[in-house]
Amino acid sequence: MENSKISIRDVSKSFGTKKVLQKLSLEVPEGKSFVILGPSGVGKSILLKTMLGIVTPEQGVIEIDGVNILSSRKTRIDKTNQIGMLFQGAALFDSFKVWENIAFRLIQGEGQSRKQARIRADECLAQVGLTPDVANAYPSEISGGMQKRVGLARAIAAKPKILFFDEPTTGLDPIMADIINTLIKEQVSALGATAISITHDMASAKKIGDRLAMLHQGQIIWQGSADEIDHSGNGIVDQFINGRAEGPLVLTS
Amino acid sequence: MIFNSINIFAIIGRIFINFLRTVGNVSIFAVNSVLSIFSPPFYGRAILSSLYQIGFTSLPVIGLTAIFTGAALALNIYDGSIRFNAEAFLPQILGVSITRELGPVMAALMLAGRSASAMAAEIGTMRVTEQIDAMSTLKVKPFNYLIAPRIIAGVIAMPLLVLIADIIGIYGGWLVAVYGLDFSGTIFIRNLSDFLVMRDITSGLIKAGVFGFIISLMGCYYGFHSGGGARGVGDATRTAVVAAAVLILASNYLMTSLLVKV
Numbered sequence: 001m002e003n004s005k006i007s008i009r010d011v012s013k014s015f016g017t018k019k020v021l022q023k024l025s026l027e028v029p030e031g032k033s034f035v036i037l038g039p040s041g042v043g044k045s046i047l048l049k050t051m052l053g054i055v056t057p058e059q060g061v062i063e064i065d066g067v068n069i070l071s072s073r074k075t076r077i078d079k080t081n082q083i084g085m086l087f088q089g090a091a092l093f094d095s096f097k098v099w100e101n102i103a104f105r106l107i108q109g110e111g112q113s114r115k116q117a118r119i120r121a122d123e124c125l126a127q128v129g130l131t132p133d134v135a136n137a138y139p140s141e142i143s144g145g146m147q148k149r150v151g152l153a154r155a156i157a158a159k160p161k162i163l164f165f166d167e168p169t170t171g172l173d174p175i176m177a178d179i180i181n182t183l184i185k186e187q188v189s190a191l192g193a194t195a196i197s198i199t200h201d202m203a204s205a206k207k208i209g210d211r212l213a214m215l216h217q218g219q220i221i222w223q224g225s226a227d228e229i230d231h232s233g234n235g236i237v238d239q240f241i242n243g244r245a246e247g248p249l250v251l252t253s
Numbered sequence: 254m255i256f257n258s259i260n261i262f263a264i265i266g267r268i269f270i271n272f273l274r275t276v277g278n279v280s281i282f283a284v285n286s287v288l289s290i291f292s293p294p295f296y297g298r299a300i301l302s303s304l305y306q307i308g309f310t311s312l313p314v315i316g317l318t319a320i321f322t323g324a325a326l327a328l329n330i331y332d333g334s335i336r337f338n339a340e341a342f343l344p345q346i347l348g349v350s351i352t353r354e355l356g357p358v359m360a361a362l363m364l365a366g367r368s369a370s371a372m373a374a375e376i377g378t379m380r381v382t383e384q385i386d387a388m389s390t391l392k393v394k395p396f397n398y399l400i401a402p403r404i405i406a407g408v409i410a411m412p413l414l415v416l417i418a419d420i421i422g423i424y425g426g427w428l429v430a431v432y433g434l435d436f437s438g439t440i441f442i443r444n445l446s447d448f449l450v451m452r453d454i455t456s457g458l459i460k461a462g463v464f465g466f467i468i469s470l471m472g473c474y475y476g477f478h479s480g481g482g483a484r485g486v487g488d489a490t491r492t493a494v495v496a497a498a499v500l501i502l503a504s505n506y507l508m509t510s511l512l513v514k515v
Binding site for chain 1: 294296379382383384386387388389390391392393398
């Protein structure tokens, strides 16, 4: 039996009349890379933001290392501080240079000197395969793929125990997407971190995920290993992974 | 007919409830903003950057507004007061009008257009591009890093800008009086300085501090709660400027009624 790093039980979240998460439960084993699949608008990002403490659910329990992060503000901050996240659009601070983005947490959040933080930023930049000359560029001056790499460098800069990836390959060409997937795999492994990714890119999911789960109508309807997904026996999962318009999964606009 | 009446009541009720909700949300945001000013960590560099943006870069626009307002005001005072042979009082009336009312209000309205919009657009863009969410995953509280420095900068910069606007505005009036209306420059200054009391200037500066708070609060509030996409940021920007301008004018009357001894 594997230890759960993150445990979610009966979490519900609605926006107006729209029920996004409905008594959702999930166990994420320590040191594993967990991928949550689902079509756009199904609530994957909300689930991730709920685990981050940015969105507060109406009910349920979210535990990190066995501690319910919803029990108090202090607990939530203490526990979510060990999470690093790569956002869908990278979410880099456009008024800061690349190296300042990577070192943002070290300087502003942990009080390190700019000189010390710069050294770590340069290390992270090298780890994601970027050359030092990128360090002094602004995010608007680099490509989308490079922005994703910088976002990844920022996420790993503080050596977090947990990493979240929100649609890491969206908007990238297949080669760059594979490069990002490889980097994610390498960095998760190097840090020994527990990772949760959300994606609708099957190639990405199979490459970076030890375990995969399918989110549908606010609940996890299937989970298993990357090898098992091709013969899941679930009509919705089959339709999704094969990208068929016809089937039990009906997408509304 | 009855259904129409019910519809009207429903619409009025909905508008009233929305208004109360906004007042409540702004009040909570204001309290959290003030609390974040006094709770560590403090970001000195962010405060200096906001001071530079709100204060220093606004100087040209505030200066131009003040000099033309002072010049036009001098002409209007002269034209009105000459009807009952009171044109000699131009410096005194100009001084009081500018230091108590026009300096603070004109500067605040200009700053609302310039800085509240910039804050709402900047923070709104950060909201819709998830930069604010990213900040909270990087061990930095967005209220402490984004809101508190702007509130502090608004409250500090606005009185300084108004003081400068007062001086430039009076200078604009002096230029018109001396070169256009044949006043003696020395007598103008002497009459003005003999007449003005410290309360005239301090009441304007107190107002300026409150206006600075309002401008920063509205810019930050609407930016922070910006809806999705370019349209959401546009709406936030426009609403921030309108709300700041209305609050400036309303609070100006309230403060004037408190500061003026009738």
